[in-house]
Amino acid sequence: xxxxxxxxxxxxxxxxxxxxxxxxxxxxxxxxxxxxxxxxxxxxxxxxxxxxxxxxxxxxxxxxxxxxxxxxxxxxxxxxxxxxxxxxxxxxxxxxxxxxxxxxxxxxxxxxxxxxxxxxxxxxxxxxxxxxxxxxxxxxxxxxxxxxxxxxxxxxxxxxxxxxxxxxxxxxxxxxxxxxxxxxxxxxxxxxxxxxxxxxxxxxxxxxxxxxxxxxxxxxxxxxxxxxxxxxxxxxxxxxxxxxxxxxxxxx
Numbered sequence: 001x002x003x004x005x006x007x008x009x010x011x012x013x014x015x016x017x018x019x020x021x022x023x024x025x026x027x028x029x030x031x032x033x034x035x036x037x038x039x040x041x042x043x044x045x046x047x048x049x050x051x052x053x054x055x056x057x058x059x060x061x062x063x064x065x066x067x068x069x070x071x072x073x074x075x076x077x078x079x080x081x082x083x084x085x086x087x088x089x090x091x092x093x094x095x096x097x098x099x100x101x102x103x104x105x106x107x108x109x110x111x112x113x114x115x116x117x118x119x120x121x122x123x124x125x126x127x128x129x130x131x132x133x134x135x136x137x138x139x140x141x142x143x144x145x146x147x148x149x150x151x152x153x154x155x156x157x158x159x160x161x162x163x164x165x166x167x168x169x170x171x172x173x174x175x176x177x178x179x180x181x182x183x184x185x186x187x188x189x190x191x192x193x194x195x196x197x198x199x200x201x202x203x204x205x206x207x208x209x210x211x212x213x214x215x216x217x218x219x220x221x222x223x224x225x226x227x228x229x230x231x232x233x234x235x236x237x238x239x240x241x242x243x244x245x246x247x248x249x250x251x252x
Contacts, residue, residue, distance in 0.1 A: 004166040005195055005216045009039035012189050012217040016040060016154055019072075021049040023110070023150075023181040024062055025157035028054055028081075031174035033158040033191045034061040035219045040156070046070045051110070051150055053103065053177060055079035055087035066090060075150065077103035100130065105147055107180060113149035114183025114212075122147050155185035159208070162192045163199075166213030167206045175207060182212040189215045 006012050013036060016022065022040075026032030041064060048071050055076050056063030063086040065071060079087055079098055090096040101109065102124045112120055121144035125131050135146040157178040160171040168190060170178060182188045195218045 002210075003164045004210065004213060005162075005164050005218070007217075009035050009191065009217050009219065010042065012036060012191070012215050013039045013043045013045075013156075015187075016043060016045045018045055019047045019049075020045060020153040021051065021151075023051040023152040023155040023157075023177075023185055025155070025176065025178040025181055026052065026054070026062070027173065027176040029057055029061070031158050031170070031176050031178060032061050033156045036156040036158075036189060036191050036217075037061050037065055041065055041068050041070065047072045049073045049075065051075045051106075051152055051181075053077055053106065054081070055084055055098075057081070058083045059086065063087070066096065069095070071096060073097040073099065075099040075101060075106075077101050077106045101150075102130070106150070107177065109147055109150040110177070110184045111180045112147075113151035114180055117149060119146055119148050121145065150184065152181070152185040153187065155181040155188045157181055157188065157190050159190055159192045161194055161196050161201065162190060162213070162216045163196055163201055163210070164216070165198065166190070166208075166210030166216055167201055168192070168208035168210075168213065169201055169205050170207055179208050182208045187214045188212055189217075191217050191219045193221050194218055 024033065024037065050071050052062060052074065053076055055074055056066050059067065066086045074096060091098060105122055105124050108120065121137060121139060123142055123144050125145055126143045131145055137144050158174060159168040159178060161169045190213055195216060
């Protein structure tokens with residue numbers, strides 16, 4: 001009987017070694033597997049290379065992993081924003097290495113790894129510092145750069161539902177990098193709100209087939225969702241919007 005579920009997040013991240021390359025899903029906070037990241041911090045693996053769209057938000061999730069000094073290098077497309085102070089401090093002090101990859105190239109390099117594509121040409125970055133050291137070719141009158149796939153030892157992603165075979169359904173924009181990261185890692189670990197019975201997922205709604213998933217752990221509904229509706233978010237200072245609204249009501 002195929003059953004890819006594990007009992008808890010601690011069991012889900014067992015075996016991630018020092019020096020591993022780990023893809024972490026999410027577009028900012030959307031779809032970020034916070035519970036798995038917390039388990040990875042507790043697990044203790046260090047000297048990691050992290051592949052993510054961002055470089056952490058506030059002090060939780062990926063930012064907490066960075067703050068714990070577990071990451072040697074981060075590969076991402078958007079390292080700086082108003083609440084990326086953890087990465088910013090580490091980078092300015094020379095404590096972390098950054099490989100900056102334009103977002104479209106990041107997505108395609110990950111997808112290429114999962115699809116078995118050896119390399120591809122992209123026009124993004126031509127004529128900039130990002131082109132340094134890369135092969136350039138003119139195709140149909142346009143300049144392109146040769147880009148190579150990004151693969152990982154592990155992928156930590158978040159989905160809405162799964163069955164015990166590992167078939168995944170995502171929630172709206174929380175889907176983002178999850179499907180391609182699942183295909184590009186040797187071991188894919190997924191946290192979901194709930195594990196449902198076989199046959200209850202509409203096959204047409206399954207985005208990631210279970211063949212790409214190795215471990216599934218149910219963590220319950222995310223605290224920023226209520227009955228599937230988004231209730232989270234932060235203000236420009238990084239405070240939960242609910243807290244900011246409460247303070248405004250008090251001021252009035």
